[in-house]
Amino acid sequence: GPDAGTGGEDGGPIAIGVLSDLSGATADVGTPYSEGIRGYVDWLNANGGIDGRDLELKLNDYAYDVARAEQLYSQYVNEDVVAIQGWGTADTEALRQKVAQDELPFMSASYAETLVDPEETPYNFVVATTYSDQMRVALDWISEDAGGESEVAVFHHDSPFGESPVADGKKHIDEKDLDLGYKSYAMPSGATDYVAQLGRAKSQGAEYVVIQNVSSPAAVVAKNIAQQNLDMKIVCLNWCSDELFIKLAGDAADGHVMVQPFAPPNSGASGLEDAAQHLESEGGSLEQKGLHYTQGWYTMHVMAEGIRHLVENGTEVTGPNLKQALEEMGPVDTGGVTQPVEFSAESHKGVDGTGIYEVSDGEMTELAAEATP
Amino acid sequence: MISRAYQHPLNSSRVPPGETLLDVSGITLRFGGITALDDVSFRVTQGHVHAVIGPNGAGKSSLLNCLSGLYRPQQGSATLHTRAGGAEGNGSPEAAPTTTHDLVRMKPHRIAALGVARSFQNIELFRHLTVLDNLMLGRHVRMRHRLLPSLAWYGPARRQEIEHRELVEEVIDLLQIQAVRHTPVGALAYGYQKRVELGRALCLQPALLLLDEPMAGMNAEEKEDMARYILDVHELAGVTVMLIEHDMNVVMDISNRVSVLDFGALIADGTPAEVSSHPDVIKAYLGEELSA
Amino acid sequence: MTSSTVDTQRAAGDPGAVPGRSLLAINNIEVIYDEVILVLRGLSLEVPTGSIVALLGSNGAGKSTTLKAASGLLPTEHGEITDGSITFDGADITHIDAAERVKRGISLCMEGRHVFEHLTVQENLIAGAYTKGRPSKSDLELVYEYFPRLRDLRSRTAGFLSGGEQQMLAIGRALMAKPTLLMLDEPSLGLAPLLVQEIFGYIERLNAELGTTVFVVEQNASRALAIAHHGYIMEQGRIVLEGSATELRDNPDVKEFYLGLGEEGSRKSYRDVKHYKRRKRWL
Amino acid sequence: MPATATGVFHRSYASELRLRHTRAEKARLVLVALLVLTLPFLVSPYWLTIVNQIGIAIVGAIGLNILVGYTGQISLGQGGFLAVGAYSSAILHLRGDLPVPVSIALAVLTTAVIGALFGIPALRLKGLYLAIATLASQEIILFTVRTWDAVTGGTDAISLPRLEMAGFVFRKDFHWYWIIAGFAVLAVITGRNLFRTGLGRSFMAVRDQDIAASAMGIDVTKTKVLAFAISSAYAGLAGALTAHYTGIVTWERFTLDVSVLYLAIIIVGGLGSIAGSVYGAVFMITLPALITRFGQDLQSAWSEAAAKVPAVQVIVFGLVIVLFLIFEPRGLNRIWQRMKDYIRFWPFRY
Amino acid sequence: MTEFFQLTLFGLSNGAILALAALGFVLIYKATSVINFAQGHFLLIGAYVFYAAMLVFGFHWSLAILIGVAVAIALGVLVERFILRPMIGEDAIAVIMVTIGLSSVLGGGVQFFFGTSPKQTPQFLPSGSLDIAGATIPYSRLAAIAIAAVVLTAFTLFFTRSRHGIAMRAVADDQQASLTIGISVRRVFALAWALAAVTAVIGGILLADLTGVSANLAGFGLVVFPVVILGGLDSVPGTIVGGVIIGLLVQYSAGYIGNGFEQVVPFIVLIAILMVRPYGLFGQTRIERV
Ligand SMILES: Nc1ncnc2c1ncn2[C@@H]1O[C@H](COP(=O)(O)OP(=O)(O)OP(=O)(O)O)[C@@H](O)[C@H]1O
Numbered sequence A: 001g002p003d004a005g006t007g008g009e010d011g012g013p014i015a016i017g018v019l020s021d022l023s024g025a026t027a028d029v030g031t032p033y034s035e036g037i038r039g040y041v042d043w044l045n046a047n048g049g050i051d052g053r054d055l056e057l058k059l060n061d062y063a064y065d066v067a068r069a070e071q072l073y074s075q076y077v078n079e080d081v082v083a084i085q086g087w088g089t090a091d092t093e094a095l096r097q098k099v100a101q102d103e104l105p106f107m108s109a110s111y112a113e114t115l116v117d118p119e120e121t122p123y124n125f126v127v128a129t130t131y132s133d134q135m136r137v138a139l140d141w142i143s144e145d146a147g148g149e150s151e152v153a154v155f156h157h158d159s160p161f162g163e164s165p166v167a168d169g170k171k172h173i174d175e176k177d178l179d180l181g182y183k184s185y186a187m188p189s190g191a192t193d194y195v196a197q198l199g200r201a202k203s204q205g206a207e208y209v210v211i212q213n214v215s216s217p218a219a220v221v222a223k224n225i226a227q228q229n230l231d232m233k234i235v236c237l238n239w240c241s242d243e244l245f246i247k248l249a250g251d252a253a254d255g256h257v258m259v260q261p262f263a264p265p266n267s268g269a270s271g272l273e274d275a276a277q278h279l280e281s282e283g284g285s286l287e288q289k290g291l292h293y294t295q296g297w298y299t300m301h302v303m304a305e306g307i308r309h310l311v312e313n314g315t316e317v318t319g320p321n322l323k324q325a326l327e328e329m330g331p332v333d334t335g336g337v338t339q340p341v342e343f344s345a346e347s348h349k350g351v352d353g354t355g356i357y358e359v360s361d362g363e364m365t366e367l368a369a370e371a372t373p
Numbered sequence B: 001m002i003s004r005a006y007q008h009p010l011n012s013s014r015v016p017p018g019e020t021l022l023d024v025s026g027i028t029l030r031f032g033g034i035t036a037l038d039d040v041s042f043r044v045t046q047g048h049v050h051a052v053i054g055p056n057g058a059g060k061s062s063l064l065n066c067l068s069g070l071y072r073p074q075q076g077s078a079t080l081h082t083r084a085g086g087a088e089g090n091g092s093p094e095a096a097p098t099t100t101h102d103l104v105r106m107k108p109h110r111i112a113a114l115g116v117a118r119s120f121q122n123i124e125l126f127r128h129l130t131v132l133d134n135l136m137l138g139r140h141v142r143m144r145h146r147l148l149p150s151l152a153w154y155g156p157a158r159r160q161e162i163e164h165r166e167l168v169e170e171v172i173d174l175l176q177i178q179a180v181r182h183t184p185v186g187a188l189a190y191g192y193q194k195r196v197e198l199g200r201a202l203c204l205q206p207a208l209l210l211l212d213e214p215m216a217g218m219n220a221e222e223k224e225d226m227a228r229y230i231l232d233v234h235e236l237a238g239v240t241v242m243l244i245e246h247d248m249n250v251v252m253d254i255s256n257r258v259s260v261l262d263f264g265a266l267i268a269d270g271t272p273a274e275v276s277s278h279p280d281v282i283k284a285y286l287g288e289e290l291s292a
Numbered sequence C: 001m002t003s004s005t006v007d008t009q010r011a012a013g014d015p016g017a018v019p020g021r022s023l024l025a026i027n028n029i030e031v032i033y034d035e036v037i038l039v040l041r042g043l044s045l046e047v048p049t050g051s052i053v054a055l056l057g058s059n060g061a062g063k064s065t066t067l068k069a070a071s072g073l074l075p076t077e078h079g080e081i082t083d084g085s086i087t088f089d090g091a092d093i094t095h096i097d098a099a100e101r102v103k104r105g106i107s108l109c110m111e112g113r114h115v116f117e118h119l120t121v122q123e124n125l126i127a128g129a130y131t132k133g134r135p136s137k138s139d140l141e142l143v144y145e146y147f148p149r150l151r152d153l154r155s156r157t158a159g160f161l162s163g164g165e166q167q168m169l170a171i172g173r174a175l176m177a178k179p180t181l182l183m184l185d186e187p188s189l190g191l192a193p194l195l196v197q198e199i200f201g202y203i204e205r206l207n208a209e210l211g212t213t214v215f216v217v218e219q220n221a222s223r224a225l226a227i228a229h230h231g232y233i234m235e236q237g238r239i240v241l242e243g244s245a246t247e248l249r250d251n252p253d254v255k256e257f258y259l260g261l262g263e264e265g266s267r268k269s270y271r272d273v274k275h276y277k278r279r280k281r282w283l
Numbered sequence D: 001m002p003a004t005a006t007g008v009f010h011r012s013y014a015s016e017l018r019l020r021h022t023r024a025e026k027a028r029l030v031l032v033a034l035l036v037l038t039l040p041f042l043v044s045p046y047w048l049t050i051v052n053q054i055g056i057a058i059v060g061a062i063g064l065n066i067l068v069g070y071t072g073q074i075s076l077g078q079g080g081f082l083a084v085g086a087y088s089s090a091i092l093h094l095r096g097d098l099p100v101p102v103s104i105a106l107a108v109l110t111t112a113v114i115g116a117l118f119g120i121p122a123l124r125l126k127g128l129y130l131a132i133a134t135l136a137s138q139e140i141i142l143f144t145v146r147t148w149d150a151v152t153g154g155t156d157a158i159s160l161p162r163l164e165m166a167g168f169v170f171r172k173d174f175h176w177y178w179i180i181a182g183f184a185v186l187a188v189i190t191g192r193n194l195f196r197t198g199l200g201r202s203f204m205a206v207r208d209q210d211i212a213a214s215a216m217g218i219d220v221t222k223t224k225v226l227a228f229a230i231s232s233a234y235a236g237l238a239g240a241l242t243a244h245y246t247g248i249v250t251w252e253r254f255t256l257d258v259s260v261l262y263l264a265i266i267i268v269g270g271l272g273s274i275a276g277s278v279y280g281a282v283f284m285i286t287l288p289a290l291i292t293r294f295g296q297d298l299q300s301a302w303s304e305a306a307a308k309v310p311a312v313q314v315i316v317f318g319l320v321i322v323l324f325l326i327f328e329p330r331g332l333n334r335i336w337q338r339m340k341d342y343i344r345f346w347p348f349r350y
Numbered sequence E: 001m002t003e004f005f006q007l008t009l010f011g012l013s014n015g016a017i018l019a020l021a022a023l024g025f026v027l028i029y030k031a032t033s034v035i036n037f038a039q040g041h042f043l044l045i046g047a048y049v050f051y052a053a054m055l056v057f058g059f060h061w062s063l064a065i066l067i068g069v070a071v072a073i074a075l076g077v078l079v080e081r082f083i084l085r086p087m088i089g090e091d092a093i094a095v096i097m098v099t100i101g102l103s104s105v106l107g108g109g110v111q112f113f114f115g116t117s118p119k120q121t122p123q124f125l126p127s128g129s130l131d132i133a134g135a136t137i138p139y140s141r142l143a144a145i146a147i148a149a150v151v152l153t154a155f156t157l158f159f160t161r162s163r164h165g166i167a168m169r170a171v172a173d174d175q176q177a178s179l180t181i182g183i184s185v186r187r188v189f190a191l192a193w194a195l196a197a198v199t200a201v202i203g204g205i206l207l208a209d210l211t212g213v214s215a216n217l218a219g220f221g222l223v224v225f226p227v228v229i230l231g232g233l234d235s236v237p238g239t240i241v242g243g244v245i246i247g248l249l250v251q252y253s254a255g256y257i258g259n260g261f262e263q264v265v266p267f268i269v270l271i272a273i274l275m276v277r278p279y280g281l282f283g284q285t286r287i288e289r290v
């Protein structure tokens, strides 16, 4: 039967399974993220691997279809991978029991706070600031920006992903006794406008709109705000805090704010250089790929560092050992792309700080580097 | 009964021959502005072949549709008389209590359960099913259908499939369609389909058999065959038949009584001879040439 | 096959067509449905210009299939002509498109009417003139003149007409294309006696007045042979008997099986037919 | 025309009503049984996951085929009914503290009732109008699941413990195989049985000609509602199995795509055929897996264009379905029948 | 009151666009009795071709639209020739499945050429907005209403007046009979598919202007189902009424109820209306006589 993989015989390549959405509902951001993972591994292997051992990616498209993710997961287990890189909420949820049972560390781009407790989900690792922390940071920032009192409307995707930080935000306001009004609005997918929701937000008196959704709908909200001449500032969390939002919203993006744990290409963080050089050597550029590429790159980097820890200590590379290494090896430096990532046996939350940016002249300019809730 | 040794009676009506089986009274049916039937009244006697004739669009099919519950007339009633006992019942029918049912107020499947069976003008068979399945569907109201035994092919579900098959085989034999038993009806030649449709109605063990143009589209030879089957059912099994037919030769030869519709109204009602010399009928339906 | 004698006084409508010459010729065709069911087995017949030809046969003999082969409808039913040829007005049309055949002058009035149920009567007629562009008032008037009842019904939805009315509409629609050859599949099916009489009257008139060649498939053999010049009888995919209408009417087998007449020539009563009736086939 | 066994003579109606007659048919049955029994020992765990997914799909597809293929009521709501089955079994098990077999049985019943309820529009609607109404039921069910926090837990997934029976924990695909295969076989057998009894015949009658069916004494209303109920019961079973097998219930698993997938299964397999449902499930679940494999090969053979591979995979998936249906619109079952006919009648044509 | 007015205006403009997107369905259904599940992907192709012509190749927007239309016609004709024609006479549901497969091919094709990342919207409708009684409505939405009105009126006239329109309806009724009167069923099918593709291009361009050019546009193929059914599958004016009703319903329920209810309200209303009118508001009743 399939148990934790061994990573092949000593000295051989170490296999990692990757579930990517390259053609499904979230392929727009899934593609650069997946390319980042692959780019990192190519770069790593080209530079001697981990003490001479290569990483071998088993990377397949699961088209955001849970059943396909489960099939691929079985395939990876069968192919003796030592860890899994997943992607969205759906596959992360569907596999969290299985990875615990098969003892395979699992990282994904789903940053729900429900995944950071090792008691519940012992093999899930959340590399970036959780959605809830991002929300907390956003609310703190709003409270400060508004000078205390204000009204906040939360526009969220109608799914577990979208709802993930909503309740925690409310709790945060109560706990920190912020003087913020707070209401949430579901964003139906496929809408041509969010004028009705904005109208409700307006009657709420909202001055800030926190968006937990991907870029295209967020850009529509930005355009609607501009067209309606509303006096509202958008605060995007993670998945709409990217170049795409700026590109799609155009002029309407200016002045809005983004909470983004990963440094954008123009930030000059030293950790971006390797990625940029690697892409240039392949005839691309980091500007063109955008920050989700970096996100994939460093998510993979953190996992690779765990493996390096094992290899350097001469420990066999297995799932359980990797879990232990990730918990014990101390902080991973990302060259300023994120705060150092550190897990422990008590918490699988890698980071709790995030950058805050403002859009001005079509660029992300930093407002705060390491905001923590 | 029927000359060959059939065990199952095909006629389920226990109304004694000569008494009224069906009493159509004042039926009026409108579609939007069109009056398809206009205050139509007549009686059908048990044991008769009762023909309904009339020009195209006169409302003949609509009348049958009213009787089988497919159309709901705005006014009027159609009273079917039944006597207790049913097909296999014993005892003298004269003594049995009479019940009446107003067909125009009933759902089609209830009417069928009373033994009113029919065929359709444009062949409405279950095209993808075999002849056998079509005929077995004629037995539907005489069977009990329970879910779990059906799923398990167990007990009553299995037993009744075999029991009812016997009567169906008799009908197959009567209509001489043995060879095509397992053929999907959609693949059958027209004449066979017409026969299967008659068979499906017979499997219901009808108290009243409604036939809508059973011989349309047949040549003389085939009509003879079909006439023979209808006569067998009528003469030998004693089934009362209501028949719509455009071939006057057939109507004259096999019916006991004829009702004539024109523009939805009953313009004549009587024996074939009376009707065929009725001036209104000649004018509206037969034409001069044929009346001779 | 003997060339039939046709009354050449009847003028042909189409100036190109020579009266008496065969307008439609079916040569030895074989038709297969679904790649397995062989329905026509080497069937040949001819329809001379300006004539009325009747095709008789029992159910399932392949009459409708013959008409479908001639009008190019077989492909829509998974049927195909695997052997033989069909010529129309001298040109080979065995494999050309159905719509193209209408343009060349062949119209079929299908069995079972097939009116456009959701269109009004008038729209049905307009659709009938599709190959001629927008129909002129006079074309419509011509049809209304032949079938006055249609005029009253012109804005009614065709699907709700009675059978007879639909049959008139179907013939009227076929006429709108001004065919040289009108093929009718069981035009009397389900019609009241008076109407049958009328419809056959119209067919005769069409032939006489407009010079339309008519090829008619009928079960009502006595009617068909009464107006036809020539007739064919088919069984199981082959022509088994052929001759002028008068010859056929006098043939004892035709009398018995198609005209329902007894040996002595008088009509048998349907009551007298017995179970063990002799079944004769011409095979 | 389906193939009929020739050269077989029956002495009683009972023997004629048996499902299998010829020696070849019996031999095939034995082969299939052997395959079912040995399969989990032969394939890799990866393929076993796929096999289990196929097994569940067979149950759901038979349900849908009963409704669409046999009763003629097009449904785009299968995903919704799967969700009802999954959620009700999960909730009954977790909150109601019922043992899994009981919660599954109750889930089947619940889904049947809800299916019957959503079948009511079928009494008035036909064809595509009905299809869209069932699409509406799909949307309404999923919306209810997402918003009825108190019962379903809202948009969050419900996590279920591993199935444990009599001290044995069903942990692996290998263990689950036996449960799923058992239900799949049961679904096939009950499906076959249903359609050799009067009840199943009445479904087909309603499909072919509902007016004539009512005139023959079939209560069309009751039949349609019953068809919805039975069909949903199978869907409920498939949903409940999915829930316990995967250990996670999330509404994202039951979206419209799933309804469409099930429709694709029965169309590609063959409408109105139990065997077709099986073939369709095998085909439609294996196809993406094969295409993924093909993508892997393509990637290694054509590495410069690796980025294009996902798009190519999507295109290939669509093309296979299109070409398949152009080649044989009546599905895999029909191809199988033709093959059998061909062998039987060879070398004679016609 | 202002809010109501605002919601109404947006509801109307959404309705107009929905009606346009729905029109393609109706055209194809009317002539071929097929529900085209790939309609959303036609919208997608329309938007991407327009995007490519205008932003990648730098044509003027008017030329870009013409290119879009030309590509659409070619696509419609190709689809008819190679996919639908072999299916003539087959069960409608099998044909539906083919269109589902087709949608996969088209979606994959767009991804092949343009990748997965959303594209910048080609701006061609006037920007800025108009204040009416306190409500603010962008010019682009007013333009959408106008374009939709023109296109829909033209099609309504086409079906009732032109002989090709009648021929299309005839083919929908009875393909064989249409052949017997010389209507080339193939040509009518090709025409229907080409016209549907053209309307999809127009709809796609308008939608792209509002929501951006991305794979999500394909989702509109499903969003318009309630519209089509509400109006009646085969009624061109029905799409307008259905579009406006659904457009308004969604806006009102989003504006006054919220909580995502706007996603189900159209469906609930749809079922309610269908229970009273089983063929939608204007759909033609199927004639069933025995
Ligand atoms: N469902 C319906 N809706 C509207 N009108 C109908 C309907 N059914 C029948 N009619 C109309 O009712 C009238 C009578 O039709 P019916 O079919 O009963 O005639 P019929 O006597 O059977 O004629 P035929 O001999 O041609 O079959 C016709 O005018 C017909 O158009």
Ligand SMILES: Nc1ncnc2c1ncn2[C@@H]1O[C@H](COP(=O)(O)OP(=O)(O)OP(=O)(O)O)[C@@H](O)[C@H]1O
Residues within 6 Å of the ligand: B187, B188, B189, B190, B191, B217, C033, C034, C037, C039, C057, C058, C059, C060, C061, C062, C063, C064, C065, C066, C077, C078, C079, C111
């Ligand atoms: N589409 C088809 N597919 C398969 N077989 C067919 C098809 N159409 C007709 N047949 C078969 O071909 C044979 C001839 O049919 P056809 O309709 O030509 O007969 P017909 O002489 O017109 O009979 P009728 O008098 O009943 O109209 C029949 O046995 C029929 O079952």
Ligand SMILES: [Mg+2]
Residues within 6 Å of the ligand: B060, B061, B062, B121, C163
């Ligand atoms: Mg009638």
Ligand SMILES: [Mg+2]
Residues within 6 Å of the ligand: C063, C064, C065, C111, C185
């Ligand atoms: Mg025929």
